[in-house]
Structure formats: C-alpha cells, structure tokens
Amino acid sequence: MVSSNSHIENGNQGKTEASLFDEISHDARIRILFMIRDHELGFSELKQQLEIKSSGNLQHHLGKLGTLIYLNEEGLYSLTDNGKEAIMAIRAVRRTLNQQKSDRIIVALILTFSSYVGFMNGTFLFGTVTAQTPLFALWMAFFMGIFMYLAWPLIYRRSQKEPISDSSGKDEKDSISEASLFESIAHESRINTIFVLQNGHLGFSELKKKLNLTSSGNLQHHINKLGNLIEQNSDGLYMLTDSGREAVSAIQAIRSMQDRLKINLTAMIFIGSLIYYTVILTTPFILGTVNPLTPLEALVISVAFGAIFYIIFSAAHKVIINQKAESSIWIKEE
Structure with a gap:
C-alpha cells in the first residue's frame, strides 16, 4: 500500500491528455473521483x-x-495530485457544456422575439395589420426559435475551427502550481x-x-517575481518557459471570462428590451x-427601458468585478 503521493509526482505526471480522458471516460469513475x-x-x-453489485466491476x-x-495506510482510497487535476478538468468541461447550452437558449430567444417584432412591424409598414396579426407573428416567431434551437449544435460545431495545440510532451520540471502562478x-x-x-x-x-520602466531595480524585482515563467537563453x-506560456493562456482565459460576462450582460438587456417591446x-x-x-411608441418605450436597465446592470457588473478582484486576478484589457 502507498502512504504518500511521491511516487505519482516523481514518475507519472507526464501523462498525456489522452490517457487522462481514458481514465475518466466512464460515469462511475467520475463519480468515484x-x-x-x-x-x-x-x-x-x-x-x-455507487450501488455496484459486482466487486469485480468496481475493481475494474x-x-x-x-x-x-x-x-492509503488505512486502506482508504484518496485522490492524488493528478486526481485533483482531473476534477478540475471535468469541471472545466462541464462549464463549457453549460455555456454552450446557455448560448443556445440565448440565441434562440433573441431570434424568437426578433422574428415576432420583425413580422409585427412588417404588417404596419405594408399596411396589412389585422386583429389576427399578433397570432400569426407568434406562430412565425415560435417556428424560428425552434429552428434555431435545433440548428444551433451544427452552427456551433462549424464555428469551432481553431486547431488544438499539443503540449503533452512539455518538460514537467517547469510546471507551476495555481497559487504560485x-x-x-x-x-x-x-x-x-x-x-x-x-x-x-x-x-x-x-x-x-x-515596458516603459525607468528603474532597473524595479524591472529586476518583477523578473525575480516571475520565477520560472521566464528564463534567459x-x-x-x-524568453518564456512552458509555464510562462501557460500563464499567458491563463490570463487570456480570464480576459475571455470578463468578455463573456459583458456579452451575457448585453444579451440579457437586449432580450429584456425585446420582450418589453413585444408586450x-x-x-x-x-x-x-x-x-x-403603435410600433413607434413601443420602440421609444422599450429603448428607454433598455437604457435604464443597461445603466443599472452595468453598475452592478462593476460591483461584481470589484468584489472578484479582491480574491482573484481580473485583468484590465488595455
């Protein structure tokens, strides 16, 4: 039996992404972790x-x-450092899947209300307004929303064209913990x-x-603080080390998250304005x-509604960002 993680840290941290995915490619194994x-x-x-009847199945x-x-020495199963990293990977995948679902719903809602608004305004423009116009517009909008919701997976897949870089062969001696990073x-x-x-x-x-720095001592201080993120050839x-390139990716991910919050905020306000305009x-x-x-009056009121809520939500967004900055790194885009 093993009493520590040292053998894992010394010999097995060079595992590739493929082997990790193989290890967690079953619901039961994910639940175990x-x-x-x-x-x-x-x-x-x-x-x-786990409600597994077969001991052989669980052992597998x-x-x-x-x-x-x-x-461990007490005969209990525990996570290694690789296991903790696997949980973070699973959570990252779950966040990505949840974000895809959220994007799918948002796009479908926007198209639904936009179709309704467009059809309604079209009848006013061409002078063909009748008592049944809202009902026809509703059916048209419903059809367009369902179509976008069903077609979104195909649209999303086609939009993902960026190649995935392979860093599985990097030297693990340059690895760095999240806290140190x-x-x-x-x-x-x-x-x-x-x-x-x-x-x-x-x-x-x-x-x-x-960097527009005037003090050599100041620059040397920052270089020392960067640790194994950079090195001299x-x-x-x-130049950047592998850990330095990982740091760049981490910062870009944080910036992407900030952009995502801004996009979600804009989408919420836009959908809210469309709903209000529809009503x-x-x-x-x-x-x-x-x-x-009627369309002009509805437009003026809904634009005013959207502007007020944009101011309110923007203020709330800044408060959230400031609170997050106290416990994590939020990068200001220059």
Whole structure:
C-alpha cells in the first residue's frame, strides 16, 4: 500500500491528455473521483454508495483510474495530485457544456422575439395589420426559435475551427502550481512582461524600454517575481518557459471570462428590451387601441427601458468585478 503521493509526482505526471480522458471516460469513475474528493472511502463504502453489485466491476473502475487515486495506510482510497487535476478538468468541461447550452437558449430567444417584432412591424409598414396579426407573428416567431434551437449544435460545431495545440510532451520540471502562478502575475508590469516576451526574446535594456520602466531595480524585482515563467537563453535574452506560456493562456482565459460576462450582460438587456417591446406592441391589439403610431411608441418605450436597465446592470457588473478582484486576478484589457 502507498502512504504518500511521491511516487505519482516523481514518475507519472507526464501523462498525456489522452490517457487522462481514458481514465475518466466512464460515469462511475467520475463519480468515484468526486466521492473521495472530500472524504476518503474504503472499497465497501464505494461499492455501497455507487450501488455496484459486482466487486469485480468496481475493481475494474478503480484499476482504470490509475494514478488519479491511491490507497492509503488505512486502506482508504484518496485522490492524488493528478486526481485533483482531473476534477478540475471535468469541471472545466462541464462549464463549457453549460455555456454552450446557455448560448443556445440565448440565441434562440433573441431570434424568437426578433422574428415576432420583425413580422409585427412588417404588417404596419405594408399596411396589412389585422386583429389576427399578433397570432400569426407568434406562430412565425415560435417556428424560428425552434429552428434555431435545433440548428444551433451544427452552427456551433462549424464555428469551432481553431486547431488544438499539443503540449503533452512539455518538460514537467517547469510546471507551476495555481497559487504560485497567481502570485507571479499579480502585477500589471509582470503581466505586460510575459505578453511582450510572447512575441520574441528580449534583453534587459530592451525589456525595460518596452515596458516603459525607468528603474532597473524595479524591472529586476518583477523578473525575480516571475520565477520560472521566464528564463534567459545562452545569449542572455529573456524568453518564456512552458509555464510562462501557460500563464499567458491563463490570463487570456480570464480576459475571455470578463468578455463573456459583458456579452451575457448585453444579451440579457437586449432580450429584456425585446420582450418589453413585444408586450407594448401586442397590448394595443388586446385592448383594441392599436393605431399607426403603435410600433413607434413601443420602440421609444422599450429603448428607454433598455437604457435604464443597461445603466443599472452595468453598475452592478462593476460591483461584481470589484468584489472578484479582491480574491482573484481580473485583468484590465488595455
């Protein structure tokens, strides 16, 4: 039996993404990882909680998990460092899938209400408004929304054309923990440094000039703080290590998350305005007060509604960003 993770850290951290995916390619194995994440469990407890009748079946899954779990001195299963990384990978995949579902619903809603608004305004424009116009517009909008919802998976797949880079063969001695990474890039000058070095190798003087720093001591301090994110080559030029390139990817991911929040905010306001416009446009048909100026009146009111909520939600968004900045790194896009 193994009492520590040292054998995992020394010999097996070079596992490829493919082998990791193979290890977690079954629902039972994913459940095992999450079950022993907070509490170490024995074989019998795992078998009972998983409701697996066959001991051989459970042993098969435990064997497939490989270096993601280990058996401690008390005979309980626990996560290795690789196992904790696997959980983070699973969570990342779940977030991506949830985001795809969210995008699918948002796009379908926007198309639905846009179709309704477009059809309604078209009848006013061509002078063909009747009492049944809202009903026809509703059916048209419903059809368009369902069509977009069903077609979205195909549209999404075609939009994902970027190749996936293969970094499975990198030297693991340059690996860095999340906490150390965040500490290393917790300053705007250090963030600028790794992005400048992303474009090429630079000497100390060139780097100082690129960063617009006046103090050599200040630059040396930031270089020291960057740790193993950068290194000097045989010519004395500073360059990114594999960990440095990972840091760049991490910062870009954070910026992408910020952009996602802004996009979601805009989508919420746009959908809200469309819904409000739809209500204002349809209500006169119900009350029998429709007139040629109804679309214009509905437009003015809904635009005012959207502007007010944009101001409110933007203020709330800034408050959320400031709160997040106290506990994590949020990068200001220059």
